[in-house]
Amino acid sequence: MRPELPILAQFPSIYRQGPRVLAHLPKILDSLNASKALVLAGPRAWEGAKSFFHGHADVTHLPFTGECTQAEMDRVVDAIRAGNHQAVVGLGGGKVIDTARGSAWLAGDLPFISAPTVASTDAPTSATTVIYNSDGTFSGYLRSRNPAAVLVDTAVIARAPVRYLIAGMGDALSTWFEAESCRRSGASNVCGGSQTLAAGAIARLCYDTIVADGPCALTACKTQVVTPALERVVEANTLLSGLGFESGGLASAHAIHNGLTRIPACHHALHGEKVAFGVLVGLVLTGAPASRIQEVLSFCALVGLPVCLADLGCEQPQEHELRVASEASCAPGESIHHESVAVCPERVLAALLAADRLGKEFREKAGT
Numbered sequence: 001m002r003p004e005l006p007i008l009a010q011f012p013s014i015y016r017q018g019p020r021v022l023a024h025l026p027k028i029l030d031s032l033n034a035s036k037a038l039v040l041a042g043p044r045a046w047e048g049a050k051s052f053f054h055g056h057a058d059v060t061h062l063p064f065t066g067e068c069t070q071a072e073m074d075r076v077v078d079a080i081r082a083g084n085h086q087a088v089v090g091l092g093g094g095k096v097i098d099t100a101r102g103s104a105w106l107a108g109d110l111p112f113i114s115a116p117t118v119a120s121t122d123a124p125t126s127a128t129t130v131i132y133n134s135d136g137t138f139s140g141y142l143r144s145r146n147p148a149a150v151l152v153d154t155a156v157i158a159r160a161p162v163r164y165l166i167a168g169m170g171d172a173l174s175t176w177f178e179a180e181s182c183r184r185s186g187a188s189n190v191c192g193g194s195q196t197l198a199a200g201a202i203a204r205l206c207y208d209t210i211v212a213d214g215p216c217a218l219t220a221c222k223t224q225v226v227t228p229a230l231e232r233v234v235e236a237n238t239l240l241s242g243l244g245f246e247s248g249g250l251a252s253a254h255a256i257h258n259g260l261t262r263i264p265a266c267h268h269a270l271h272g273e274k275v276a277f278g279v280l281v282g283l284v285l286t287g288a289p290a291s292r293i294q295e296v297l298s299f300c301a302l303v304g305l306p307v308c309l310a311d312l313g314c315e316q317p318q319e320h321e322l323r324v325a326s327e328a329s330c331a332p333g334e335s336i337h338h339e340s341v342a343v344c345p346e347r348v349l350a351a352l353l354a355a356d357r358l359g360k361e362f363r364e365k366a367g368t
């Protein structure tokens, strides 16, 4: 029996989305009484955004080194302390945002603003930092505080490579399935409570939105323009998925993602790409109806998400690697144990192999 948990949900304080909302950053810093802020960003993201800080002299750019590790967070904390910064901005992709969030927390719970330049994960709204080892393998989670503000500039996102938007749909694809698993099993959400009705409804809306608007949003991003469909998918990938996973809960898809990080050939795949395949594996693992599996396969193939291990860069999966991945996804405390079916590495390995075959056969039939 699972213990009865209080209903619990967590949210960022402000969410703003639209073309050029990055221009609101200096005002938001002022509203937080942060006269000195550190902006963690890669060189390209900083180049595109630095003009928005004109007139706000005390903003310092710290280049991001590429992985959200404990060592990287320690380096950022040192910079925050050395510069006496009162707020931290994460400008860029999921790993930049995670590093900035974790560092703001470790530096003494400073206000954190997340400003994603891609819609590739649901990291921007949450209080969770995913920490990796320097070799790219999953290390653990750090729970802190939701951002004081989330600024999603859709004009910037429309100009980013389309692969990121697709990966974001992969992350968003898992949200409803994992929240639904937690609701059924009574497992804890990421906040440590049981799911609110709002979180369940948001997770379902997330799924419906990417299915309805995904293809048109993709076209907009390929054309580098902002359309209503793109706005809706960006909201689904960022806000709906973020609230849905945090207050709805995680289950098999993210645990399988964490296991897949143990396979070196998958290292070039983005978080949401591995999560999307994790959804398929999770559906097989939990005995989902064939119609549901077909629906997810069709969506993935339509928008360009992986449906098999080869799509993730693992052309010839070695059994020992898949075994290591399966064992890692069943580690104690992993969210796979939130499923209502009994789970063990053998069953995950079987589901991995079966899902891989289903995906390959789907591709063969579709001629893709």
Ligand SMILES: [Zn+2]
Pocket: 121, 122, 171, 254, 271, 275
């Ligand atoms: Zn995710």
